[in-house]
Amino acid sequence: MLPWLSIIDLAGTFVFAASGAAVGIRRDADLFGVLVLSFAAATAGGMARDVFIGATPPVALADWRYLATACSAGVIVFYREQWLQVFERPVRMLDAAGLSLFVVVGTAKALSFGLTPTSAVLLGVLSGIGGGLVRDVLVAEVPVVLRSDLYASAALVGAIIVALAHVFTLPRIPAMAVGALVCFTLRFMAIRYRWRLPRARRNAPNE
Amino acid sequence: MLPWLSIIDLAGTFVFAASGAAVGIRRDADLFGVLVLSFAAATAGGMARDVFIGATPPVALADWRYLATACSAGVIVFYREQWLQVFERPVRMLDAAGLSLFVVVGTAKALSFGLTPTSAVLLGVLSGIGGGLVRDVLVAEVPVVLRSDLYASAALVGAIIVALAHVFTLPRIPAMAVGALVCFTLRFMAIRYRWRLPRARRNAPNE
């Protein structure tokens, strides 16, 4: 991976790990449980992608920097949880940035392993939302990425842009930049203007 | 895969995807969340099977028809949920049919990858019940396949029939037909006559 891409990838890892730590603290996990949730939230999407494309061991296990980044985020949040409140807006922006990056990197990696564009889109979305799915499943909650405003849908649009560029043999790096930008913008607008996808019924009794 | 087998496999995918969509609507997921649950319910069992036998990428990711089928089912249920009530009996029959097919196809695929009959039975059952497991775990519920009347047990019997035929070098296609038929019949009778496996204690406090 290019050096600057690695840096952004690790930044995304840090932000997702912080979200995992915050969930763990809320559910009264001990320090190690918080670190497990940090690592799972930051890497589960990418690990599932790597398993599905046969790229074992997954990069998040093989490269120690992912573990170090995720644990740093976990420890910081564990001892300085109040920072999450102060930085709530930046954290949501970083989370949107992390999502955007994970999605385009995941899509591009799947394409480079010879998968079809449709499969690559699926794996790109999985890379982006998988960590949040596993994080919430581990604390027995309905994953927020299944319900959050334009979260997974923004991921889908970003992945499709990268896959379409591949179909039309356009250069990959600019396509990834555009895909990430569109994904980030959609998510940003959804947060700011409360854009939502339709729901089948509001105020359902099980809600 | 033979063409007619593909068609039944996609029919099973459609039915399981509809069950995933119904669960997502009940838990107030948005449209995209419903589609994620549709796809997960329809393909998780087969994807786990393919990962365990080393057949990556899993066929449900590599073949776009699985995605298209699952999403079609998800969209239809999302906008026409009331149809599920009207068609409740056909849906349960289709679900039993989908289970039967997923089980015998999963067992046969594992055997053709050189696994032992015992492993193939395990993977066949996993193919059949894995989607329902993941679907319910994603909405933080105890999976219905662990509690439903003769659900997983019917799958087990179907898988064993296919594996036994392999051990005795009987032809595979008839064995699959018999296995699917027995699995379907068991499940059908369980629904009709409320056959159940024993439970350790009824009316347990945590129930």
Add this chain to the structure above:
Amino acid sequence: MLPWLSIIDLAGTFVFAASGAAVGIRRDADLFGVLVLSFAAATAGGMARDVFIGATPPVALADWRYLATACSAGVIVFYREQWLQVFERPVRMLDAAGLSLFVVVGTAKALSFGLTPTSAVLLGVLSGIGGGLVRDVLVAEVPVVLRSDLYASAALVGAIIVALAHVFTLPRIPAMAVGALVCFTLRFMAIRYRWRLPRARRNAPNE
């Protein structure tokens, strides 16, 4: 694997399977659901490890003795659940022993597949705690291994000992013995003296 190692591995499988069965009975699963939880609790950690290192099919699927052991434990607990109470102290000791063994075997297996020591430690911990994670997720509970006194942390220490011995090219078998012993002792002391890792806040509202 060496014969004596196989025997201890299967003993660990038996104990973890019993824990899965106990959870299944508590949540009112039927007999088959109990067996599924037994098998999942006993083998999920090792199966995830094998998938991540590319050793497919996982040994727990390929070797029928794991299935037989897990199902035996499940059936016994199903029909003789009261034994778990009588044997509570031995069961907790066996559970600690199973954890210790799964961790050092998992770490050693990852190292022998050429993974880096850091990755091997991660996979060793995953081998030890993965079964408990999946068991609790399947019944929609927050995994006890994320909250239990020095459970995952003891696993981590055991895995690090094996990995350090590898780094310093010390002989593996004694390192595994020491790692398992330290892991077991830590867990034993944690149970006996209620050692705990710090938590971010006690008595949290969501607890």
